[in-house]
Amino acid sequence: GAVVSQHPSRVICKSGTSVKIECRSLDFQATTMFWYRQFPKQSLMLMATSNEGSKATYEQGVEKDKFLINHASLTLSTLTVTSAHPEDSSFYICSAITGGPNTGELFFGEGSRLTVL
């Protein structure tokens, strides 16, 4: 079946550095991908919609200059956490839908756990 893969699965960085997380659709093309953030014991929170070839759409309260999203191809979206701080430590998850809207299946990646020291 369709698979969405994220890399890295875990990353530890120093405060002030930037971290890039990749989200790939392995056997299908995804014009749209979604990025979520999940804090411990909380549900997933939608951060932004990543659109291939155009700017991402951010949810209210999510800083677009802090969380840079690039969707350069139909199989890859990247999330870069810029100037990371300890409060950015979280579980970041992406998703993508196969086929057309609501005709395919919505799959999620394995998640990337970011720890900022």
Added chain:
Amino acid sequence: DAKTTQPPSMDCAEGRAANLPCNHSTISGNEYVYWYRQIHSQGPQYIIHGLKNNETNEMASLIITEDRKSSTLILPHATLRDTAVYYCIVTNAGKSTFGDGTTLTVKP
């Protein structure tokens, strides 16, 4: 996107059917119902989805009411490995709002 309401927790005996309810009273006509589960520190695992007809796959069955305002996920023979947080979401073109889900605990 429509929001969903689920009970915060449920217990189920191993080998028994687990029936997880979900209310989505504001669902619109073009939104699908999806069910996922999440085990600690992993991404959500797809279980099943549907529009208005009942659906069944190797993992579960999905029962959607005729008015589409609620649905039930059925795990026919729960095992200990089914212990997880189960999320019901409704989505149009993949953009989804997650509620708090139901923590299902399967007990021996």
